[in-house]
């Protein structure tokens with residue numbers, strides 16, 4: 001899908017398109033217009049401003065959509081959908097079905113027992129849905145010509161059920177630990193991949209030892225599209241609403257330095273890298289809940305709804321549940337679809 005036509009009429013959200021051709025604004029991924037970003041706005045602006053803007057200006061089309069013409073780190077003017085929901089916490093926190101199921105750079109395909117006509121595990125807070133659409137469009141446009149990578153849209157996994165319950169609850173098999181994937185706060189999302197023809201949730205690394213599944217990467221990722229994944233994560237960090245994003249312990253050490261490169265090149269605003277500690281992982285099991293079951297997906301969690309997004313993030317997978325390790329074990333042994341097993 002072309003990335004110059006982001007629309008979102010199904011949810012009543014305004015089809016906001018970043019200004020297409022207003023000088024440097026079009027090359028500033030964050031637009032720099034939101035009060036919430038004031039603290040970092042100077043950094044972002046200088047990050048884009050200190051670059052020689054002439055090359056990109058001449059390449060810019062009126063539509064705001066261009067293709068990188070000078071290699072990996074060219075910065076096309078990208079017309080992106082909105083990053084954050086504007087409205088009251090009640091409005092932005094409303095659970096909505098993630099629709100349309102296919103959009104710019106993403107595919108909310110049916111999984112874990114869903115069907116095309118019954119995506120019962122795919123309800124998210126409106127602000128989370130908006131942010132995911134933004135991050136997916138960001139990769140679709142800015143990473144368009146990058147290699148390697150299969151170029152497919154990113155696959156979206158479990159969210160919440162319509163009433164805010166953990167996915168699987170309505171069929172008697174909640175698939176995630178208590179305190180996660182409730183009320184549309186969290187979403188499982190695939191990694192971008194270098195092999196195959198889609199970016200659905202699947203392991204991106206070897207994860208068995210002695211023939212036994214370890215449920216985490218035991219070796220270097222083999223099909224991880226490091227650069228697009230880093231760009232995707234960085235786009236999420238541009239929102240003040242992002243609490244934490246968890247990845248596998250062998251994915252984190254690859255994507256975080258890559259994200260820094262993207263910031264240094266101006267493909268991501270400096271703000272993303274100022275917040276890079278919000279992408280978290282465990283190389284050993286320290287009990288924070290990230291060590292296992294993130295070899296086939298990343299997990300993004302938003303802060304609780306608030307008018308002010310300032311409260312610091314918790315680094316826990318499930319900040320309000322002390323039973324997480326026990327629950328993860330139960331899900332693993334029971335082969336419950338969701339967090340531990342995806343299909």
Ligand SMILES: [Zn+2]
Pocket residue numbers: 176180181186187188298299300339
């Ligand atoms: Zn999750």
